[in-house]
Amino acid sequence: MIDKINTAKIVACCGSGGVGKTTLSATLGLKAALSGKKTIVLTIDPAKRLADALGLKSMQFQEQKVPNSCFQQIGIQPKGELYAMMLDTRHVFDRVVTTYSSSPEMAKNILKNRYYQFLSTSLAGTHEYMAMEKLYELYEKKTYDLIVLDTPPSRRALDFLDAPERLNDLFGRHFFWNLLKPYFKAGKLGYRMIYFVASPVLRSISKIFGIQALNDLADFFYLADDSFIDGFRNRSKAIKSVLSGPQTVFIAITSPMRAPMLEASFFYDKLKENNMPFGGFIINRVHKELPKLQETDRDAIHACVSSDELAQKITQNYHRFERLGASCKQLIDNLRTVTDPSISIHQIPFFESDVHAFEHLFRLQSYLK
Amino acid sequence: MSIFEHRLLFVVGKGGVGKSAVSAALGLAAKRLNKTVLLVEVGDADSLGQIFDQGTFPETPGKIQSNLWGVRINPKSVLKEYIKLHVNIPFIASRIVKSKVFDYIIAATPGLKETKYLGQIWRWEQGKTLDKSPKFDLIIVDAPATGHGVSLLILPQTLINMLGVGPIVEQTRVVHKLLIDPVKTGLTLVTLPEELPVNESLEFKKIALDKIHMPVQTTLINCVYPKDFSDADREAIQNKLDEVDCKDHLKKLKPFFELAQSTISRRQLQQTYIDRMYDNQGTKEKIIEFPFVFSHRLSIRDIEPLVNILLMHHEK
Numbered sequence: 005m006i007d008k009i010n011t012a013k014i015v016a017c018c019g020s021g022g023v024g025k026t027t028l029s030a031t032l033g034l035k036a037a038l039s040g041k042k043t044i045v046l047t048i049d050p051a052k053r054l055a056d057a058l059g060l061k062s063m064q065f066q067e068q069k070v071p072n073s074c075f076q077q078i079g080i081q082p083k084g085e086l087y088a089m090m091l092d093t094r095h096v097f098d099r100v101v102t103t104y105s106s107s108p109e110m111a112k113n114i115l116k117n118r119y120y121q122f123l124s125t126s127l128a129g130t131h132e133y134m135a136m137e138k139l140y141e142l143y144e145k146k147t148y149d150l151i152v153l154d155t156p157p158s159r160r161a162l163d164f165l166d167a168p169e170r171l172n173d174l175f176g177r178h179f180f181w182n183l184l185k186p187y188f189k190a191g192k193l194g195y196r197m198i199y200f201v202a203s204p205v206l207r208s209i210s211k212i213f214g215i216q217a218l219n220d221l222a223d224f225f226y227l228a229d230d231s232f233i234d235g236f237r238n239r240s241k242a243i244k245s246v247l248s249g250p251q252t253v254f255i256a257i258t259s260p261m262r263a264p265m266l267e268a269s270f271f272y273d274k275l276k277e278n279n280m281p282f283g284g285f286i287i288n289r290v291h292k293e294l295p296k297l298q299e300t301d302r303d304a305i306h307a308c309v310s311s312d313e314l315a316q317k318i319t320q321n322y323h324r325f326e327r328l329g330a331s332c333k334q335l336i337d338n339l340r341t342v343t344d345p346s347i348s349i350h351q352i353p354f355f356e357s358d359v360h361a362f363e364h365l366f367r368l369q370s371y372l373k
Numbered sequence: 374m375s376i377f378e379h380r381l382l383f384v385v386g387k388g389g390v391g392k393s394a395v396s397a398a399l400g401l402a403a404k405r406l407n408k409t410v411l412l413v414e415v416g417d418a419d420s421l422g423q424i425f426d427q428g429t430f431p432e433t434p435g436k437i438q439s440n441l442w443g444v445r446i447n448p449k450s451v452l453k454e455y456i457k458l459h460v461n462i463p464f465i466a467s468r469i470v471k472s473k474v475f476d477y478i479i480a481a482t483p484g485l486k487e488t489k490y491l492g493q494i495w496r497w498e499q500g501k502t503l504d505k506s507p508k509f510d511l512i513i514v515d516a517p518a519t520g521h522g523v524s525l526l527i528l529p530q531t532l533i534n535m536l537g538v539g540p541i542v543e544q545t546r547v548v549h550k551l552l553i554d555p556v557k558t559g560l561t562l563v564t565l566p567e568e569l570p571v572n573e574s575l576e577f578k579k580i581a582l583d584k585i586h587m588p589v590q591t592t593l594i595n596c597v598y599p600k601d602f603s604d605a606d607r608e609a610i611q612n613k614l615d616e617v618d619c620k621d622h623l624k625k626l627k628p629f630f631e632l633a634q635s636t637i638s639r640r641q642l643q644q645t646y647i648d649r650m651y652d653n654q655g656t657k658e659k660i661i662e663f664p665f666v667f668s669h670r671l672s673i674r675d676i677e678p679l680v681n682i683l684l685m686h687h688e689k
Binding site: 294314327328 | 602610
């Protein structure tokens, strides 16, 4: 895995929600920085304690350097540099609008539009799209040797890959655009009504959905002229091509539980199907397989501990973790049988405490070889 | 009131906290109380189906066990159904459904899909569906992860504000009324005794109360380690560990004592997060702790203890 990351420019960490993606993205970033790369970790809504661990101010949305004091704490002099950046969807979206608007006037009107405000915060795929947007911007600037992307949490790890496509669809539908263009360009409400009433399909749609919604939508497209739409569309295409190129490597992050494991292997299949470069699996919080408790051990525990009750508690506790370890192993073995033998599977053990200090990240990276 | 007296339960929580296992346990428990239950999965998810070894749930309610049904809501087919119901001329209706404008509007109107999910759930609650499913006593919705869960529940309001008037708004109002009815609808939050899930849960509870007007009625703290060891046990184990270090013939027992010690400290750490949940308990909120399931495979057998705990709380 690490050799694949060494030759990549972008590492995208994917996985279902709650598996520790943000922490492991930071860990991969740290690993690369230690090996001499100027690395940036792009993350969405990190845990406040993780931000603290990296010495970052949590409410700032620009590139921040992880201070040397963090490395000094653990007595390490990194060969490279580590940066991190937190993304705020609305913030990035607003910047896209400012960039592609043909005049400041237009930008101002779009930002004020009611439909835009819904679009930028609640439309499915906007978070994913914005992560991609920022990723592309950083990639184009070429100031970093490696960008590690912590993808937005989603039940389906693959969702984010389709996000540019989905938004592209939204803006790129010529037929829709052409169909409604006279309506949009008519400008005045009266004209719009006439145009609507003239088409039976549109008339029915407007009856069901309500005319207000279509007006907001129309206003948005009316404001956003062709160059805006084209800019947006071209950008989506460029992002998609960078993500599917050889400079990008995808890592599947999962926990050893049934649902996220299935998700991870589904993700792997999809990448394979699309000929996209896969870096390997990282399985987080693994309970290791325990040697079976023998009769002689049980007797020895009872002999050693004066209270039989306590001895029983100790063996019961051990049995539980024996079962848990066995279930983890079984799930990981299952994953092995459905993946290519050349694919690396890294296991990170379960730690008793939450990972929230820089030294913990340093400890985690030692498991990734 | 008991959680099983509601007609509709929304199970929400951060990704990875075990919403599906909890939904399944709720369903199995309700079934034992002789209720006819519908388990609902939203969108592309299939983790509930996996627990019941069913793969993916069907798009119309399918029987999983006696009195227990499962369904996966697909927003697009729900919308198609809706258009066909509302446009009187079949020719126009099918043209709309096939038109690209229709696809576009689904994609571009925030909240439309989500409102349709909710509308479909409402129809089940009312027993007003055209499919052959029975009248359900309890409908359990395994909602998308909290961020999305919030949007699912807040969207009826958003949509009413955005669309203003029209048949969709009228239907949305009816659905909204059902959602904010605290007797019919119960909001159930699942969390873990860990830093991030607890933070997110406390945030969600505030939003649910202030913005969605659906206070969390039940919080389930999942994966709580057993509290087997007393303070005296802890001391005894620490002493044994010190002793084992000095005596060669006892060395091989070290892993057993260490594991016991680690369970104790994990449980202590969890307690600080459990306490935070109780410190922020709402006036009518019930908190139930679920034990850690010592298997990551999560089959129906594994969640049996959770079912029993729910039934115990019901009898209280």
